[in-house]
Amino acid sequence: MPGMEPETDLVERWRSLLTCYNKVACDLERTLQEAHGLTLSEYETLDRLTTQERDKRRMQDLAETMYLSQSALSRTVSRLAKGGLVERTHCEIDRRGVFVAITEAGRQRWTEARKTHLAVLAEHLTPATA
Amino acid sequence: MPGMEPETDLVERWRSLLTCYNKVACDLERTLQEAHGLTLSEYETLDRLTTQERDKRRMQDLAETMYLSQSALSRTVSRLAKGGLVERTHCEIDRRGVFVAITEAGRQRWTEARKTHLAVLAEHLTPATA
DNA sequence: AAACATTAGATGCGCACGCATCTAATGTTC
DNA sequence: GAACATTAGATGCGTGCGCATCTAATGTTT
Numbered sequence: 001m002p003g004m005e006p007e008t009d010l011v012e013r014w015r016s017l018l019t020c021y022n023k024v025a026c027d028l029e030r031t032l033q034e035a036h037g038l039t040l041s042e043y044e045t046l047d048r049l050t051t052q053e054r055d056k057r058r059m060q061d062l063a064e065t066m067y068l069s070q071s072a073l074s075r076t077v078s079r080l081a082k083g084g085l086v087e088r089t090h091c092e093i094d095r096r097g098v099f100v101a102i103t104e105a106g107r108q109r110w111t112e113a114r115k116t117h118l119a120v121l122a123e124h125l126t127p128a129t130a
Numbered sequence: 131m132p133g134m135e136p137e138t139d140l141v142e143r144w145r146s147l148l149t150c151y152n153k154v155a156c157d158l159e160r161t162l163q164e165a166h167g168l169t170l171s172e173y174e175t176l177d178r179l180t181t182q183e184r185d186k187r188r189m190q191d192l193a194e195t196m197y198l199s200q201s202a203l204s205r206t207v208s209r210l211a212k213g214g215l216v217e218r219t220h221c222e223i224d225r226r227g228v229f230v231a232i233t234e235a236g237r238q239r240w241t242e243a244r245k246t247h248l249a250v251l252a253e254h255l256t257p258a259t260a
Numbered sequence: 261a262a263a264c265a266t267t268a269g270a271t272g273c274g275c276a277c278g279c280a281t282c283t284a285a286t287g288t289t290c
Numbered sequence: 291g292a293a294c295a296t297t298a299g300a301t302g303c304g305t306g307c308g309c310a311t312c313t314a315a316t317g318t319t320t
Contacts, residue, residue, distance in 0.1 A: 007248055010248065010251045010252060010255070010256075011247075011248070011251065013255060014154070014251050014255065017147070017150070017151055017154070017255075018151070018155075018174075018197055019197050020147070021147055021148070021151040022197035023197070024144070024147070025148075026308080029308085030308085030309095039275090039276075041276075041277090044148075058298090059298070059299065060298070060299090067148055067149050067152035067153070068277085068278095069277070069278050069279080070278095070298090070299075070300095071277080071278065071279080071280095071299090071300080071301080072276070072277055072278070073299095074299060074300060074301085075276075075277090075300085075301090076276085078300085079276095091298095094285075094286070094297095094298080095284085095285060095286090095298095096284070096285045096286070096297065096298040096299070097285095097297095097298060097299080098298075098299065118137055118140065118141070121140045121141065121144050122140060125140070125143060125144065125147075126140075156278080159278085160278085160279095169305090169306075171306080171307095188268090189268070189269065190268070190269090198307085198308095199307070199308050199309080200268090200269070200270095200308095201269090201270080201271080201307080201308065201309080201310095202306070202307055202308070203269095204269060204270060204271085205270085205271090205306075205307090206306085208270085209306095221268095224267095224268080224315080224316070225268095225314085225315060225316090226267065226268040226269070226314070226315045226316070227268060227269085227315095228268075228269065
């Protein structure tokens with residue numbers, strides 16, 4: 001009898017996703033803040049900016065690869081800019097657009113934070129973690 | 131050469147977890163709110179109260195099976211109580227403790243919301259979703 | 261039993277979030 | 291080219307969160 005109780009499976013999968021995610025995210029958030037003064041979103045933003053080869057990214061492109069709402073990303077970039085980890089430059093061709101570029105300080109901060117990030121991840125999801 | 135690049139794998143797993151979780155959670159949050167006036171946390175709390183057989187649960191026991199901080203759970207239960215979906219009763223033996231019991235209205239609301247919940251889950255994580 | 265430590269849960273606080281809206285620039289239509 | 295629609299990103303607003311702290315009840319020590 002196929003499809004007997006797929007609901008239970010579904011809910012169970014979701015619950016483990018929920019639990020697992022929150023454990024990791026919470027720990028990451030706390031640890032990154034303590035050790036490097038970065039929010040998880042801030043770290044992830046820097047990460048996108050270093051990983052993707054281009055040195056400049058439009059907000060929009062950045063948004064596509066992220067999980068944040070448009071407004072949340074906007075504010076995250078604002079915070080990073082205020083801290084000097086990122087620079088905003090107007091797009092010449094389309095002056096509505098905004099380019100975001102990581103600064104040297106940003107790259108440095110990211111390099112340090114990366115170790116912490118990896119350590120926390122390793123601690124939580126090394127084996128098969130649902 | 132074992133352990134060559136476990137870092138990349140680790141980060142990739144995390145990223146997909148992050149993305150997947152946020153998609154589902156965000157949709158769930160929005161849909162549950164619209165259709166039933168429930169927060170995700172509120173729904174999950176009701177879910178714990180109906181699924182676990184006991185009719186009464188101490189805050190502490192409830193907290194163990196959940197992903198929320200103590201304060202967040204406390205406020206979630208407050209909201210549910212204000213809406214009449216849950217009842218708090220003092221524990222006689224240890225008067226610091228608080229029992230939480232789902233009400234008939236709560237059970238009803240949960241029953242309706244469950245359909246929505248399952249539908250959203252099905253929509254997002256039917257196949258192999260990382 | 262008086263003083264101290266611990267524990268259960270509530271609450272003040274600051275913060276990041278999503279939604280809706282606003283502003284300014286670009287595209288489109290007549 | 292003037293009026294309207296659309297688009298990129300910023301901002302007002304309300305909300306739920308975690309952390310730290312507070313309150314009240316229980317345990318423990320002497």
